[in-house]
Amino acid sequence: MTLDVEQIRKDFPILERETRPGVRVTYLDSTATSQKPVQVIEAMNDYYRRSNANIHRGVHTLAEEATSMYEGAREKIAKFINAASSREVIYTRNTTESINLVAYAWARAKLKTGDLVILTEMEHHSNLVPWHMLQMERGIELDFIPVTEEGLLDLETYKSLLDRRPKLISFTHMSNVLGTVNPAAEIIRLGHDAGAVVLVDGAQSVPHLKVDVQALDADFYAFSAHKMCGPTGIGVLYGKSTLLESMPPFLGGGDMIKEVKLRSFRPNTLPHKFEAGTPAIAEAVGFGVAVDYLSAVGMERIAAHEHEIIEYALDRLEEIPGVKLFGPSADKKGGVAAFTLEGVHPHDVAQILDRDGIAVRAGHHCAQPLHEKFGIPATSRASFYLYNTMQEVDLLVNGIYKVKEMFG
């Protein structure tokens, strides 16, 4: 069951990097973006060296090859999340654009003044601001599933919010600050029972857990390649085909049309209807290889490895006087440890750790309302992935003791 982490680390050239002479990087910021294995880097390099052409339009060999690689990656991604069909996998730029696609194309067509959208207090800004914008434009109402002191969603309040017959529930499967893994299947089932459509922000779940969109019965599911060993610049919106078919297009232009007249157009079929213009082709190829890579290692094994690390990390961090951890216990969360250190600003913590090559993030992590809820402006956050080791947790802990010494 356990991962051969030393072998896995050999696939990630950046982990050999020295950020200053003699100081090797300890990368604990995978929640922001993951590192990329050499398989992904080489696949993108090979694509540009051997197959580069624009897709869907040409009949020449390179165009056909590029199209088949681009569409082949879509097939792999569909299988990875168990979509019923690759027609339900729309390429976007990232999770943020996927959520905006739903807000623009689905919500603007279906929601009117007074309609209720339920979010949660632990959302990333990318699952808040598109709805704020729609509220200003359309007069929809927003309400929020509260987060408990422990860092869990208050499902009893959720059930009472459902009495108000919301039109949409949109929530994160896993918090990028607290690490909380929310009971997605239950939230979706309850939402459906109340007649709502449900969108899941899967930016942190798809990279770390086995996600089956059909078993979850999610209507929409959004995620980014760059957090799951793939390149930046590409993400996915999964949507049930019936919903995607009922929606108007998002962006207009080339590729998303079947036919254009001077004064009208007919949209293309799925998934192309939502992919206007030349897409991120090399990135799609890299994304497909990232999915191959994660599948070969095994998502269950990755989740188990991260569980061991976070359990150890929480135990060790808790021992440090002055450290306050946020979020639930290891059994209810993924590999994310957000903390404060008494008397030291989180940015100072991150900056001093960086001197020893330890990369953690400091700030509000694009979840300002959540930090406000806990009465703090910022936290330091260490996050773990398949290539992290227990020794790296020890380096982090030693680094924090050093910070404490410096600040007396």
Ligand SMILES: Cc1ncc(COP(=O)(O)O)c(C=O)c1O
């Ligand atoms: C929970 C969550 N949602 C959405 C996003 C936004 O992802 P992207 O910047 O790739 O669009 C992030 C990124 O950190 C995230 O953690």
